[in-house]
Amino acid sequence: MxxxxxxxxxxxxxxxxxxxxxxxxxxxxxxxxxxxxxxxxxxxxxxxxxxxxxxxxxxxxxxxxxxxxxxxxxxxxxxxxxxxxxxxxxxxxxxxxxxxxxxxxxxxxxxxxxPGKVVLQLFHHIIHYLRLTTEQYVNQMVHKHKMMAVGEMANTIIHDLKSPFTGISLANSMLKDLHQDEETQEWCNLIQAQITQMVVMTEEILEFTRGKATLNQKTFNLGESLEKFQRLNFIYWNQHNINFILRCDNIILNGDENKLMRVWQNLVGNAVEALDEQGGQIVLIAAKLGQDALIKISDSGPGIPEAIQSRLFDPFVTYGKRGGTGLGTAIALSIVEAHGGDITFESQAGKGTTFYIRLPLC
Incomplete structure (x- = not known):
């Protein structure tokens, strides 16, 4: 201007x-x-x-x-x-x-x-500015203390769960050695994968509160990873009457598979809770789009309230859930951005929500 x-x-x-x-x-x-x-x-x-x-x-x-x-x-x-x-x-x-x-x-x-009119206009602006500044500062302090509290909680959880996780992993390994049949092996692999996910989940919260995301990047097949994600969750989805549909092209990514698994878990988990006990459909489609992979996660839920759509990726903002910290979408965004990608979404009341995740191809 x-x-x-x-x-x-x-x-x-x-x-x-x-x-x-x-x-x-x-x-x-x-x-x-x-x-x-x-x-x-x-x-x-x-x-x-x-x-x-x-x-x-x-x-x-x-x-x-x-x-x-x-x-x-x-x-x-x-x-x-x-x-x-x-x-x-x-x-x-x-x-x-x-x-x-x-x-x-x-x-x-x-x-x-x-004249006095000019001075009064400046005085009015200064008062308005002081109010805004005070509100911004208070919000920042509240956010900072919340993040510190969540970080301390996550650190305590990680410390307390190390011993039981180790015990479960050892018992799981013994079961695999004692029972070589295919069904037992599959269930034992599922148990170990869930333990890994729980450890990753708590570590991600701790990293997020510290303002950093450490990636263990390697080349992996996205389709195989999403099929693994489906196997890990099919019992939970069946209990909630969810019809989960997965379609994925042959896509190779270079990234942290465990952390991206957490992105799918957060977004699909939010959709399941928004559908509540009534059930519904969730569709996950992954396809190549130019130099990127585009992952779409759509649900047939009630949609995200307009009042929070502009703040959906802010920490401690939640919707459609009986409980939760409101950190899921914020953590998902931080992981995707750490991979050089982005997340957007569309939502309509009564018609559901679609998240679009863009990740660079390998």
């Missing part, structure tokens, strides 16, 4: 606006540029013409905590300009940004000559 149409300029009287624009200098900044540091002496007001700016404060361990953002048509630095106190936060460009800078002494001179 151009400087003359910026919201801050519009607060002033028509005969003051050219003077403000003439006082400003416009600069372009690459991503990661520090506009000013916390505790710096304020020397100007900044008007964002395009791009995004992040504000953060230094914490006790020297790390910065995000507290607010500014985007096109916003302005920042007004607190230091008005009271002359040091900057209360650091401002850094998140993207390439174009910013107009109005020197403090020129702005204060214009404000002193401005």
């Amino acid at each position: 151009d400087l003359e149409s910026h919201r801050f300029i519009s607060y002033f009287l028509p005969d003051q606006r050219p003077e403000l624009c003439h006082s400003a200098t416009i600069e372009k900044f690459p991503p990661g540029t520090v506009i000013f540091e916390e505790n710096e002496k304020p020397d100007a007001l900044y008007l964002v013409l395009d791009g995004k700016i992040e504000f953060s404060k230094r914490g006790g361990l020297g790390q910065y905590q995000n507290v607010a953002w500014a985007e096109e048509n916003d302005f920042f630095g007004e607190f230091g300009v008005l009271d002359g106190q040091p900057r209360s936060a650091r401002a850094v460009t998140c993207t390439s940004a174009t910013i107009a800078k109005i020197p403090r002494d020129r702005l204060m001179d214009i404000l002193e000559r401005s």
